[in-house]
Amino acid sequence: METRTHAAYEIKLSDRRCPSRRALDLITDRWTPLVIFLLSDGPCRYTQLKRQIGGITQKMLTQTLRKLEDEGLATRTVYPTSPPSVEYALTPLGETLREPIQQLLHWSRSYGLQMRSTREVAKSDEERRKDPE
Amino acid sequence: METRTHAAYEIKLSDRRCPSRRALDLITDRWTPLVIFLLSDGPCRYTQLKRQIGGITQKMLTQTLRKLEDEGLATRTVYPTSPPSVEYALTPLGETLREPIQQLLHWSRSYGLQMRSTREVAKSDEERRKDPE
DNA sequence: CAGAATCCTACCTGATACTG
DNA sequence: CAGTATCAGGTAGGATTCTG
Numbered sequence: 001m002e003t004r005t006h007a008a009y010e011i012k013l014s015d016r017r018c019p020s021r022r023a024l025d026l027i028t029d030r031w032t033p034l035v036i037f038l039l040s041d042g043p044c045r046y047t048q049l050k051r052q053i054g055g056i057t058q059k060m061l062t063q064t065l066r067k068l069e070d071e072g073l074a075t076r077t078v079y080p081t082s083p084p085s086v087e088y089a090l091t092p093l094g095e096t097l098r099e100p101i102q103q104l105l106h107w108s109r110s111y112g113l114q115m116r117s118t119r120e121v122a123k124s125d126e127e128r129r130k131d132p133e
Numbered sequence: 134m135e136t137r138t139h140a141a142y143e144i145k146l147s148d149r150r151c152p153s154r155r156a157l158d159l160i161t162d163r164w165t166p167l168v169i170f171l172l173s174d175g176p177c178r179y180t181q182l183k184r185q186i187g188g189i190t191q192k193m194l195t196q197t198l199r200k201l202e203d204e205g206l207a208t209r210t211v212y213p214t215s216p217p218s219v220e221y222a223l224t225p226l227g228e229t230l231r232e233p234i235q236q237l238l239h240w241s242r243s244y245g246l247q248m249r250s251t252r253e254v255a256k257s258d259e260e261r262r263k264d265p266e
Numbered sequence: 267c268a269g270a271a272t273c274c275t276a277c278c279t280g281a282t283a284c285t286g
Numbered sequence: 287c288a289g290t291a292t293c294a295g296g297t298a299g300g301a302t303t304c305t306g
Contacts, residue, residue, distance in 0.1 A: 013167055013186055029163065033157065045268090053147065054154070058269065060298090071248050093244065108156040114205075114226060115226070179287075180288075219288060
């Protein structure tokens with residue numbers, strides 16, 4: 001009993017190789033939630049995704065999409081038009097992430113501003129703690 | 134209209150400096166969701182957290198906790214016992230993250246195994262795509 | 267358009283030593 | 287106990303260039 005077991009979920013957070021832990025690691029990085037959020041709105045093309053996610057590089061976008069594809073969360077469809085277009089979409093499994101991810105985005109929208117103001121308030125405390133010279 | 138606006142949430146994902154976007158970035162990294170998840174179960178001490186989150190270094194744990202503190206999501210309370218103990222707890226603002234984070238953990242538990250099996254299935258596809266000599 | 271390839275840096279890890 | 291400090295090494299990620 002080295003790990004606290006939570007009423008509802010029995011995840012061994014203490015073990016990085018635990019499948020649940022690996023699943024969590026997969027969806028908690030800088031770009032994955034954003035990509036999934038956009039895809040949860042419907043299929044989307046590469047350049048569309050890139051334009052809508054500020055700051056992402058094509059390397060990271062490609063890498064993130066490949067990962068989602070490999071894990072069975074998204075599909076990649078190439079339309080042989082000219083110029084070619086590639087469309088990404090969530091799989092049924094990927095769709096199950098819609099709710100959790102949207103909750104996260106919902107929270108971000110609600111508390112983004114509150115957090116900023118809290119920081120301002122906390123600044124004086126910081127100054128006191130740091131005690132620069 | 135360069136960014137898709139989503140029915141419920143108006144977040145400019147295309148702008149990294151958007152407060153909502155910054156809030157999201159804050160909670161989507163390797164360690165923050167895990168720390169918040171554990172704290173959402175009640176106040177917890179440093180060593181307890183460290184033991185329960187497999188693979189985290191003391192540097193990253195401290196860094197993550199400081200960030201949560203600075204953003205007003207968690208509190209740090211020092212009990213001047215001997216040896217001293219430090220307890221971390223969510224603030225009311227931090228508590229608002231309970232549901233979203235638990236949803237994420239819930240998903241991880243449910244689909245951790247499914248994803249593995251999907252990967253196995255997808256392997257043959259990968260082989261075909263890579264076409265190694 | 268949708269990437270692949272390359273280079274390069276910042277951050278993270280891991281180990282260890284030290285402190286109040 | 288709850289950190290801080292340091293240093294070696296690896297890897298994730300950014301910037302740039304090129305391509306079918």
